Amino acid sequence: MVMPEKRFFIAGPKKPIEAVLTLYNGRKSKTATLIVAHGFRGSLEGGGRATLLANQVSPLLRVLRFNFSAGQMLSMQIQELKAVVNFARQEYDGDIFILGRSMGGATALLYTALHPGVKGLILWAVPGDLHKTFYNALGKLNYLKLCAGNDLLLNDERGKLLLTPQFLQEFDTYDLRSAIKAWRGALLVIHGETDEVVPLAEAKELFEAANEPKTLAVLQGADHSFTQHGSEAAKYVAKWLENALG
Structure with missing residues (x-):
């Protein structure tokens, strides 16, 4: 069953942010908000998996989902997530939870290290080392091209995207392990056993560095995008949220 949605734009640091709100379908008079941040070259639809999760x-x-701007720069994504969280706090009652998928999870982790007050954090296939992740995601030749100071044009079934060397250089200014040590809320780390972009070992290292309360869910046979495991992942998230909400 598809739940009712509202589509609108949120004022961003540079331009409006496209967003969609899946309405609360429960019986309580007050509830919380789950903000979902997509991964690299992703979207608020998440190949259907983000919509499935929202339902x-x-x-x-x-559930408030949104699209990052096309530039994909991590610093800008942190600013855009901040704008979305501020919007949610102004418009809706209750606590804020954030679910970040892959690079969106890195964004969420870095945001929460700078801005306390989020109730719970869900890291979905999130890297512990962004350089290693993009070596795997872009391929050796493309990664080294960026490292050498050259622009990289990606042109495939996902469309066109121009990456500058600054895209990788920014990673050196952030420390995901320090960020997760600073996190003080409830945490769910959910990861695919056979993730080909972010090895499961990275998720386990982040998890070990995190404070309690924390939960690790490993999806057996799942890849980085949870291609065949979207429903299973959504059920894990729903059960965890049910416990976190009390």
Whole structure:
């Protein structure tokens, strides 16, 4: 069953941010908000998996998904997530939870290290080392091209995207392990056993560095995008949120 949605734009640091709200479908008079941040070259639809997730958890809380701007720079993504969180705090009652997928999870982790007040954090296939992740995601030749100071044009079934060397250089200014040590809320780390972009070992290292309360969910046979495991992942998230909401 597809839950009712509202589509709109949120004022961003440079331009409006496209967003969609899946309405709360539960019985409580007050609820929380789950903000979902997509991964590299992703979208608020998430290949259908983000929509599936939103429908799965809508009996528990409202779900706010949004699109990062096309530039993909990590510093800008942190600013855009901040704008979305501020919007949610102004418009909706209750606590804020954030789910970040892959690079969106790195963004969420870095945001929460700078801005306390988020109730819970869900890291979905999130890297512990961004350089290693993009070596795997872009391929050796493309990664080294960026490292050498050259622009990189990606042109495939996902469309066109121009990456500058600054895209990788920014990673050196952030420390994901320090960020997760600073996190003080409830944490769910969910990762695919056979993730080909971010090895499971990275997720386990982040998890070990995190404070309690924390939960690690490993999806057996799942790849980086949870291609065949979207429903299973959504059920894990729903159960965790149910416990976190009390």
